[in-house]
Amino acid sequence: MSTMTIASPAHVAGSSYLENVGVAARNLLAAIFAVRPQAPVAEKTDEVSIAKLYRMAASYDSVMPNLAQELRTIALRA
Secondary structure (H helix, E strand, C coil), X not given: CCCCCCCCCCCCCCCCHHHHHHHHHHHHHXXXXXXXXXXXXXXXXXXXXXXXXXXXXXHHCCCCHHHHHHHHHHHHHC
């Protein structure tokens, strides 16, 4: 007959609910603050693409006026 014994420490880390919540909160904060901010992207208005959007809107104006209006709105935001 063989026996197997498992030795475990008296206090296992994360054995209570509050300890698990604390570990999760610390990991969440560490993940939030570990993200480095990205460098700002230089904004430039590409007038050619705006003109393309207006041309696309003109071609859809008689068929799908809602799509044409949406394209114009996108062009105004650019």
